[in-house]
Amino acid sequence: MNGTKETMQALVEKVQKGDKNAFGEIYDLLLDKIYRFIFFRVGNKEDAEDLTENVFVKIWKNISSYKNKGLPFEAWAFRIAKNTVIDFYRTKKQKITLTDNIKETVADAKETHEELLHSQMLKEVIFNKMKSLPDSYREIIVLKFIEEKDNKEISEILEKPEDQIRVLQSRALKALKTLIYEKRN
Amino acid sequence: MKNEIDLEQELLESLKSLKKNEHANPSLLFRKNSKKRLMNIISDEASVENNARSFVFFRNPKFAFRFATALIIIFLLTSSGTILAAQNASPNSSLYPLKLASEKTLLNISPTFSLKAKVSVEIVKRRGNEISPEHKTTSTAEYKNELDRYRESIEEAKKYNSAKELEDDEKNLEKLLQNTRGKGAEEKPQSTIKPRINEQEVEQNKQEVKSAESQNTTIHTETNASKTNQTESVQKTIDEIKTNTENALQNPISSPNHEQEK
Numbered sequence: 395m396n397g398t399k400e401t402m403q404a405l406v407e408k409v410q411k412g413d414k415n416a417f418g419e420i421y422d423l424l425l426d427k428i429y430r431f432i433f434f435r436v437g438n439k440e441d442a443e444d445l446t447e448n449v450f451v452k453i454w455k456n457i458s459s460y461k462n463k464g465l466p467f468e469a470w471a472f473r474i475a476k477n478t479v480i481d482f483y484r485t486k487k488q489k490i491t492l493t494d495n496i497k498e499t500v501a502d503a504k505e506t507h508e509e510l511l512h513s514q515m516l517k518e519v520i521f522n523k524m525k526s527l528p529d530s531y532r533e534i535i536v537l538k539f540i541e542e543k544d545n546k547e548i549s550e551i552l553e554k555p556e557d558q559i560r561v562l563q564s565r566a567l568k569a570l571k572t573l574i575y576e577k578r579n
Numbered sequence: 580m581k582n583e584i585d586l587e588q589e590l591l592e593s594l595k596s597l598k599k600n601e602h603a604n605p606s607l608l609f610r611k612n613s614k615k616r617l618m619n620i621i622s623d624e625a626s627v628e629n630n631a632r633s634f635v636f637f638r639n640p641k642f643a644f645r646f647a648t649a650l651i652i653i654f655l656l657t658s659s660g661t662i663l664a665a666q667n668a669s670p671n672s673s674l675y676p677l678k679l680a681s682e683k684t685l686l687n688i689s690p691t692f693s694l695k696a697k698v699s700v701e702i703v704k705r706r707g708n709e710i711s712p713e714h715k716t717t718s719t720a721e722y723k724n725e726l727d728r729y730r731e732s733i734e735e736a737k738k739y740n741s742a743k744e745l746e747d748d749e750k751n752l753e754k755l756l757q758n759t760r761g762k763g764a765e766e767k768p769q770s771t772i773k774p775r776i777n778e779q780e781v782e783q784n785k786q787e788v789k790s791a792e793s794q795n796t797t798i799h800t801e802t803n804a805s806k807t808n809q810t811e812s813v814q815k816t817i818d819e820i821k822t823n824t825e826n827a828l829q830n831p832i833s834s835p836n837h838e839q840e841k
């Protein structure tokens with residue numbers, strides 16, 4: 395993880411000195427994470443793609459103003475993504491519904507057929523139930539449990555204190571569990 | 580029967596595995612095309628900024644942007660009014676080639692992605708509005724040219740805008756093309772040669788405008804008295820473009836193959 399952060403910082407410095415190709419490498423490193431963060435928030439591929447492109451254009455436009463004063467570049471990029479999604483909600487003025495159904499297609503040879511079916515169904519249920527959660531809960535679930543970021547980084551992205559992040563993630567997980575196990579019951 | 584801890588563990592593992600899900604990740608096609616678009620934008624912006632930064636005064640990229648935007652406004656609102664008048668020219672007008680040339684120049688000198696996006700969308704709307712309804716006022720060949728220009732403007736705008744932005748125009752174009760196929764099957768394109776802009780000259784004009792911009796950059800650092808020189812310099816460039824365009828109209832390119840290519 396530290397190796398990646400150092401690489402990212404070195405790439406950012408190169409871009410700031412005028413190396414355009416270095417930005418391409420930053421794009422490759424961040425694309426999947428930014429896309430997933432946006433996809434789980436907006437719920438469909440088309441909007442996720444549009445917003446992801448917008449985010450990278452904004453990152454490019456503002457990269458010269460980024461200064462590493464304790465805020466890692468990735469967290470700064472995620473902040474831009476977060477704000478872009480908020481602007482998108484304001485523009486659309488609608489409740490975002492997750493319309494795509496995630497269907498697991500990769501079979502894990504170690505799982506039995508029943509276990510596989512169960513895990514596939516559970517993922518579908520999770521994905522579909524997330525749409526019923528408030529956006530702040532969806533946001534924290536994506537950052538903490540899907541992207542597996544630590545609380546320090548999450549607090550930098552969301553600009554909230556760490557203890558608030560801990561409370562939020564606990565509530566979000568509890569809310570999701572309640573929705574899922576009520577459904578299953 | 581699973582206990583609470585097991586259920587929570589199961590949930591956490593499922594959430595973690597969503598990261599690898601195919602739908603939650605960008606497709607290969609998007610990954611490739613999006614990167615290409617982004618690197619094109621970066622190349623365009625870097626070259627404009629490099630030109631503006633060649634003088635000490637423009638080391639601040641924000642100032643370079645403001646100057647380029649101001650130049651676009653000056654370019655449109657010249658004292659002669661010729662360029663401004665051309666903006667409303669219809670395809671049959673003698674000023675129409677000037678309109679096309681000024682649009683191309685504006686798009687090229689727009690310093691940022693968002694400005695290029697706006698300018699390119701504006702150009703698409705103009706081409707759409709120029710299309711003659713029901714062949715009433717134009718020949719088949721001219722109507723076909725209008726549709727071609729519309730199509731080209733949409734293709735150009737796709738470089739800077741998402742597909743959604745241009746969805747309505749693409750549907751409109753498709754509808755117009757279908758109408759053409761239905762009605763025009765018995766009509767053959769006319770073989771008369773239509774006067775067209777000499778594209779090499781337009782390219783040269785573009786270079787001249789860019790060069791005029793560089794000259795204006797020097798002038799801008801001088802006192803207020805020199806602003807007159809700046810306006811005169813821009814005016815001179817615009818007059819030259821107009822003259823060259825008129826010359827191009829009087830000396831049409833004979834390219835019978837052009838119609839066939841399309």
